[in-house]
Amino acid sequence: MKKLSARRRHPLAALVVLLFALAAIGGLYSALAPAPKAQADDSSSQSLEITEGRKLFSVGCASCHGAHGQGSSDGPSLVGVGSAAVDFQVGTGRMPAQQPGPQIQKKKTQYTQKDIDQLAAFIASLGPGPVTPTPDQYDPAGGDVAKGGELFRTNCSQCHNFVGKGGALTDGKYAPTLKGVDPKHIYEAMQTGPQNMPSFPDTTMPSKNKADIIAYLQAVDTAKSKNPGGFTLGSLGPVPEGLFAYIFGLGALIAVAAWIAARTTKAKKS
Amino acid sequence: MSETGPHNDMAEPEEHLPATRGAHGAEAAVPGDPFADPGHPEHEFRRQDIDEKAATHSERVVAGLFTLSMLGTLAFITSFVIFPVDKYIYVFPLGHVSALNFSLGLSLAVALIGIGAGAVHWARTLMSDEEMPDERHQASADDELRANIEAQWQQGVKESGFGRRKLVRTTMLGALTLVPLSAVVILRDLGPLPEEKLRHTAWAKGKALINPNTNKPLRPEDIPVGSLTFAQPEGLNEQDEDFQTQIAKAALMVVRLKPEDIKDKKELDWSHQGIVAFSKICTHVGCPVSLYEQQTHHVLCPCHQSTFDLSDGARVIFGPAGHRLPQLRISVNGEGNLVAMSDFEVPVGPAFWERG
Numbered sequence A: 001m002k003k004l005s006a007r008r009r010h011p012l013a014a015l016v017v018l019l020f021a022l023a024a025i026g027g028l029y030s031a032l033a034p035a036p037k038a039q040a041d042d043s044s045s046q047s048l049e050i051t052e053g054r055k056l057f058s059v060g061c062a063s064c065h066g067a068h069g070q071g072s073s074d075g076p077s078l079v080g081v082g083s084a085a086v087d088f089q090v091g092t093g094r095m096p097a098q099q100p101g102p103q104i105q106k107k108k109t110q111y112t113q114k115d116i117d118q119l120a121a122f123i124a125s126l127g128p129g130p131v132t133p134t135p136d137q138y139d140p141a142g143g144d145v146a147k148g149g150e151l152f153r154t155n156c157s158q159c160h161n162f163v164g165k166g167g168a169l170t171d172g173k174y175a176p177t178l179k180g181v182d183p184k185h186i187y188e189a190m191q192t193g194p195q196n197m198p199s200f201p202d203t204t205m206p207s208k209n210k211a212d213i214i215a216y217l218q219a220v221d222t223a224k225s226k227n228p229g230g231f232t233l234g235s236l237g238p239v240p241e242g243l244f245a246y247i248f249g250l251g252a253l254i255a256v257a258a259w260i261a262a263r264t265t266k267a268k269k270s
Numbered sequence B: 001m002s003e004t005g006p007h008n009d010m011a012e013p014e015e016h017l018p019a020t021r022g023a024h025g026a027e028a029a030v031p032g033d034p035f036a037d038p039g040h041p042e043h044e045f046r047r048q049d050i051d052e053k054a055a056t057h058s059e060r061v062v063a064g065l066f067t068l069s070m071l072g073t074l075a076f077i078t079s080f081v082i083f084p085v086d087k088y089i090y091v092f093p094l095g096h097v098s099a100l101n102f103s104l105g106l107s108l109a110v111a112l113i114g115i116g117a118g119a120v121h122w123a124r125t126l127m128s129d130e131e132m133p134d135e136r137h138q139a140s141a142d143d144e145l146r147a148n149i150e151a152q153w154q155q156g157v158k159e160s161g162f163g164r165r166k167l168v169r170t171t172m173l174g175a176l177t178l179v180p181l182s183a184v185v186i187l188r189d190l191g192p193l194p195e196e197k198l199r200h201t202a203w204a205k206g207k208a209l210i211n212p213n214t215n216k217p218l219r220p221e222d223i224p225v226g227s228l229t230f231a232q233p234e235g236l237n238e239q240d241e242d243f244q245t246q247i248a249k250a251a252l253m254v255v256r257l258k259p260e261d262i263k264d265k266k267e268l269d270w271s272h273q274g275i276v277a278f279s280k281i282c283t284h285v286g287c288p289v290s291l292y293e294q295q296t297h298h299v300l301c302p303c304h305q306s307t308f309d310l311s312d313g314a315r316v317i318f319g320p321a322g323h324r325l326p327q328l329r330i331s332v333n334g335e336g337n338l339v340a341m342s343d344f345e346v347p348v349g350p351a352f353w354e355r356g
Helices: A002-006 A013-032 A045-060 A082-091 A113-124 A145-155 A183-192 A207-220 A238-262 B052-082 B099-125 B143-160 B166-178 B181-186 B243-250 B265-269
Strands: B088-091 B095-098 B209-211 B228-233 B252-256 B275-279 B291-293 B298-300 B307-309 B315-318 B330-332 B338-340
Touching (some): A045 A113, A183 A207, B095 B099, B209 B338, B228 B243, B275 B330, B275 B338
Antiparallel strands (some): B228 B252, B252 B275
16 A cells, blocks of 8 residues: 555556546446346347347447437438438448548448348338338339330439439539449439438339339440440430531541541652 | 642742742743742652552552442341341440441441542542643623523513513412412411410419329328429320420429428418429520439529529529529318419519510
8 A cells, every 4th residue: 555655646647547437437337327128028030130230320320320310410310211211321332421522422332231231120210211122112124114214204314314324413412323223222212312312202103113213224224235326425415426426527537638638649759 | 739849949049939940830930020820830740650560559459449348338238138126236335236237337337438438549549630721611601692592582572472461471470479478377387476375384273283103193291301293284184285385384393391491481381381392494594404402402404504492482593594493382172182372473484575
């Protein structure tokens, strides 16, 4: 004790006391705080998923969306967004967000599908919202391509271009290309309206219409979609086609004419 | 390529005067006359003019190009016969393209380029390129011919009786004057003036908002905050003759905002539980404006970037548009469907002269 007392004015003494105090408070808290036992007695897999999802949420999402998904100044409330929104945002890599900006970018997916399902189950438990679709809902094989094209041009083409190539919005925001996007994610985006995209809920655009739209996109804009006309020039319509013909077509003709005239046929080169 | 004598005497003292020429140009270049006709330069020969071997080679090249063109045409006919219309092939930068279209285009290009290139090479290497002056002929015909034609014309006038039979002449002139009037009838749909058509749309009191996706009336509970829906007036059918004319004016976009987010009092009054309906036609030059950003409530026009704030009475916040988007006043009817309370109160779409 004397030894301890002799060192009480040591420069590190305050730090040691602080550590002891923190350990004591932490120990007391873990001993006295009420144990979370909300769904502990329900052993169904659903509640297990929610519990696991809550853990993942606390680690990866709560810093912006709040400890209970209630939102903060850094991220919106997730109450009522539904499992479809989680599956879209995390499944396309948009969440967790990498950096602030006009729009959260698509990037490599950070979670496995199992983790995403658990997160989705937790968020869905916060409030009712759009549910992750089942494969038969978004299967492009079940859609009507012609009807889908009509619906796409009415509802989607204003932002996403008439074959889904994407386009610019205000202040650096943009509608992304739909080429190579998983049909499930296209379906979920229509259901939930991620970021600035408006939603197209089942009440105004029934599930069948969504499958039609996905079938149309598969027909026109994948690496395998057939293109009778050949070079699409970005599918931007007649203006770039005309521009291409004027600049490259006429340009090539002028270049060839100049090339022919620039070479003399005379035997004596001057 | 008529060079101005590259082998002229470079020692010519007056640098701005045309160079005096040797045997060919000397007679035209009067010393002291700066505007004298310099005459033709000395003709220079091509290799093909001198060397028969080179000429034979050129001949073969031209014949080769024409033969290539023939092969192109044969390939064109062959591909038309062998490729079914639904056959697709992968061509590297183009993707999966129609085999028929691709091979027809390619072979026809070869056929046409072969003829063109062959003709150009023929003209440049084998046809004579001797310069030859040729005076312009007189523009008018000679006097004898003119007198002859004059006499024939007079005889024709006399024989037709045009001057003597006044009735024939007058009725013919009348017929020729009336015929152009038929054009007025044919082109009548270029007019008349639009009158009140620009001020009215197919919307009217009590007309339900029909969702074009489902062809069913929209109900307030169908439309959550953040969604975007379009609507057309009840009774408008896609098979109608004037469907395009009507929908071009009546196109409507319907969104729901939180009532506390609506800053404009009139917009709130004309909404139903935060559901607002605005014309989809840009007030600048009439593009369909529906690039709706649900977080900012901004609507962007894709043509000239006019931006409207749907939470503030569709005020123009950017771009060339001169007016707010017209709002349609809506409510619900007894069946719980959304209905218009009246037509738009201001004309939809771009400004026009008498809009005031």
